[in-house]
Amino acid sequence: MNPVAPNFRNASRDAVKNAQLVAAVRKSSDLLSDLMARAVANTPDFEALRDYGRARKLEISGDLEKYVQSFTAHARAAGAVVHRAKDAAEAARLAIKIAADNGTKTAVKGKSMTAEEVELNEALEAAGITVTETDMGEFIIQLAHEKPSHIMAPAIHRSRAQVAELFTDKLGTPPDLGVEALVAAARKDLREKFLAADMGITGGNFAIADTGSIVLVSNEGNIRMTTTLPRIQLAVVGIDKIIPEMADMPKFLALLARSACGQTISSYMSIVTGPRRAGEEEGPEQLHIILLDNGRSRIAKGPYREILHCLHCGACLSHCPVYRAVGGHAYQATYPGPMGSVISPLISGLGIYADLPNACTLCGRCAEVCPVRVPLPDYLRDLRSDVKKPPFMMKLTAFGANTPSLYRLGMIAMRRMLKKGGKGLMAPALKEWTVCREPPKPQEGESFRDWWRTRSYCK
Amino acid sequence: MILNQYLAKARGVGVDIELLSLSDLNLRLAALVDELKAKSVALPLIGWPEPLLLTVKTEVEKCGSVTVSPRRRMDGGYEWNRSALGSATLGITFCGAFVAETGSLAFPSGPGFGTLASLLPETHLALSYAKDCRPDLGGYLAEFGADIPSRLTFVTGPSRTGDIEASMTTCVHGPGRVLHWIISA
Numbered sequence: 001m002n003p004v005a006p007n008f009r010n011a012s013r014d015a016v017k018n019a020q021l022v023a024a025v026r027k028s029s030d031l032l033s034d035l036m037a038r039a040v041a042n043t044p045d046f047e048a049l050r051d052y053g054r055a056r057k058l059e060i061s062g063d064l065e066k067y068v069q070s071f072t073a074h075a076r077a078a079g080a081v082v083h084r085a086k087d088a089a090e091a092a093r094l095a096i097k098i099a100a101d102n103g104t105k106t107a108v109k110g111k112s113m114t115a116e117e118v119e120l121n122e123a124l125e126a127a128g129i130t131v132t133e134t135d136m137g138e139f140i141i142q143l144a145h146e147k148p149s150h151i152m153a154p155a156i157h158r159s160r161a162q163v164a165e166l167f168t169d170k171l172g173t174p175p176d177l178g179v180e181a182l183v184a185a186a187r188k189d190l191r192e193k194f195l196a197a198d199m200g201i202t203g204g205n206f207a208i209a210d211t212g213s214i215v216l217v218s219n220e221g222n223i224r225m226t227t228t229l230p231r232i233q234l235a236v237v238g239i240d241k242i243i244p245e246m247a248d249m250p251k252f253l254a255l256l257a258r259s260a261c262g263q264t265i266s267s268y269m270s271i272v273t274g275p276r277r278a279g280e281e282e283g284p285e286q287l288h289i290i291l292l293d294n295g296r297s298r299i300a301k302g303p304y305r306e307i308l309h310c311l312h313c314g315a316c317l318s319h320c321p322v323y324r325a326v327g328g329h330a331y332q333a334t335y336p337g338p339m340g341s342v343i344s345p346l347i348s349g350l351g352i353y354a355d356l357p358n359a360c361t362l363c364g365r366c367a368e369v370c371p372v373r374v375p376l377p378d379y380l381r382d383l384r385s386d387v388k389k390p391p392f393m394m395k396l397t398a399f400g401a402n403t404p405s406l407y408r409l410g411m412i413a414m415r416r417m418l419k420k421g422g423k424g425l426m427a428p429a430l431k432e433w434t435v436c437r438e439p440p441k442p443q444e445g446e447s448f449r450d451w452w453r454t455r456s457y458c459k
Numbered sequence: 460m461i462l463n464q465y466l467a468k469a470r471g472v473g474v475d476i477e478l479l480s481l482s483d484l485n486l487r488l489a490a491l492v493d494e495l496k497a498k499s500v501a502l503p504l505i506g507w508p509e510p511l512l513l514t515v516k517t518e519v520e521k522c523g524s525v526t527v528s529p530r531r532r533m534d535g536g537y538e539w540n541r542s543a544l545g546s547a548t549l550g551i552t553f554c555g556a557f558v559a560e561t562g563s564l565a566f567p568s569g570p571g572f573g574t575l576a577s578l579l580p581e582t583h584l585a586l587s588y589a590k591d592c593r594p595d596l597g598g599y600l601a602e603f604g605a606d607i608p609s610r611l612t613f614v615t616g617p618s619r620t621g622d623i624e625a626s627m628t629t630c631v632h633g634p635g636r637v638l639h640w641i642i643s644a
Contacts, residue, residue, distance in 0.1 A: 028625040136631055137622035153622060160624050183620060183628045190632065195541055211607050221618040221633025224578050250596040264468065265561040267619055268633065271611040279570035283609055
């Protein structure tokens with residue numbers, strides 16, 4: 001999405017200096033983590049549910065094409081037009097064609113990270129179609145010409161005062177409105193747009209293979225409007241969102257709703273199966289579903305397959321010490337945080353976003369909270385060596401650490417150097433590490449190796 | 460037992476629930492219409508068990524409100540009367556299934572079964588019979604078998620957002636107030 005290779009290090013350096021941003025991200029992340037913890041504590045079988053989620057997702061990602069075929073056949077039988085896009089560019093072309101074929105001029109859109117991935121808004125706007133974001137957070141960042149900073153709460157980085165200022169500037173509301181008044185202003189502005197739009201665009205939280213249904217959850221009601229009022233509906237869905245049966249859905253929903261914001265179920269859930277049927281008064285005349293691959297089939301065959309299991313709940317973001325310190329924008333990718341640092345370089349090829357796997361302390365919190373147990377820290381560690389050949393110093397260190405005699409010599413040299421305050425022959429090896437740290441003082445008295453040698457069980 | 464589970468769940472997400480008998484309905488409706496000063500009430504005319512619809516329609520009109528049926532005849536069929544629906548203060552719908560596990564009201568689509576009356580007005584009143592409570596979501600979905608309606612909507616509490624500073628605010632796009640009156644047989 002970014003023509004210049006993004007540089008996480010520089011962007012994060014700027015982000016941590018932005019006190020307002022850090023405070024906003026931390027506050028929201030704390031709240032979301034607390035809500036999740038409370039919901040999980042109230043669900044006695046949550047661990048079993050996570051096991052089920054992972055096992056079922058392994059079946060799906062192991063035979064992805066079968067489920068894509070099944071979903072396509074059932075959705076078509078229900079009257080939907082199913083398109084398949086091999087990459088982002090093809091998805092955008094298809095969307096423009098659907099809009100043009102039906103003479104649509106205005107579209108309302110529900111929050112969709114998949115649409116962000118294919119930069120759908122930019123493509124449709126370029127083709128002369130006005131797209132209005134209707135999720136409160138997306139509405140805010142669209143007014144501000146920003147990108148989402150969180151996959152679940154896209155405007156998490158903005159304060160209430162900033163939103164009030166933005167609304168005054170763009171919507172002409174009185175200055176310094178409170179949260180409720182801001183929401184009321186957005187409701188009024190968007191209601192007219194819902195009633196007038198030709199096209200409704202959504203993503204999809206789940207796609208059910210055995211019924212051809214798209215399941216959409218929302219708390220605001222914008223998804224219900226978007227899937228009910230306009231005459232053309234378009235759902236852009238990653239093929240990783242397919243689950244085998246309707247009977248699986250309540251369990252995945254239970255995992256998603258609890259992990260995303262501590263709910264049992266979101267305020268609204270819409271199960272959409274085909275367009276409006278004969279005799280029905282509402283629902284779109286046409287339902288188009290674009291199934292997006294964009295590298296997913298390739299990822300399913302590789303060593304990072306389980307990243308396709310991600311439910312996009314955002315729990316790994318809110319719990320990540322790096323995300324919490326810098327917010328989502330520093331990642332400069334559609335998907336930020338731990339899941340984003342895995343999926344972004346995989347989707348875009350390993351070159352771009354090569355530094356994202358390093359935006360991680362390997363603390364393991366993301367794996368602790370992931371509702372489908374994606375091994376995120378393992379993936380992030382493995383990706384580091386996949387995306388970047390280890391530097392010479394690291395190779396030398398690895399060789400030394402694997403050769404006991406060299407290791408001994410190295411440790412002696414290290415102690416000497418540290419006694420001199422980090423100066424000397426081996427100082428360049430510590431250069432990166434000491435940029436923002438003092439070199440440690442070596443331990444007083446005998447070394448660990450000397451102490452070990454005196455133990456009776458070593459003799 | 461499952462009704463109690465439903466009550467706890469749905470009240471927990473902010474649904475305003477009352478258990479009442481059919482004979483109380485008129486009085487309660489009159490009080491609600493008066494409280495909301497509802498000049499117009501969105502009232503779908505299909506999908507109600509008798510005599511519930513007649514009771515509701517008569518009582519609302521007796522209070523001086525206009526009931527707007529969301530349905531109007533168009534060329535070659537019916538369409539929802541969107542502008543009338545949008546200006547209604549209150550939407551009243553029958554809810555033939557509600558789920559204890561999640562505290563949700565279920566609204567399957569079908570000819571005459573719209574969901575806009577439960578979406579566009581700022582207050583939504585759903586009327587149900589106590590016997591229509593279902594234990595869980597999976598069981599309810601299984602009732603449809605392979606015959607899933609084109610739209611199956613679940614409503615669990617009022618419309619809400621946490622998108623500004625994660626502070627929960629209601630009445631974003633849908634109703635800010637959801638009332639569920641459960642009629643004991």
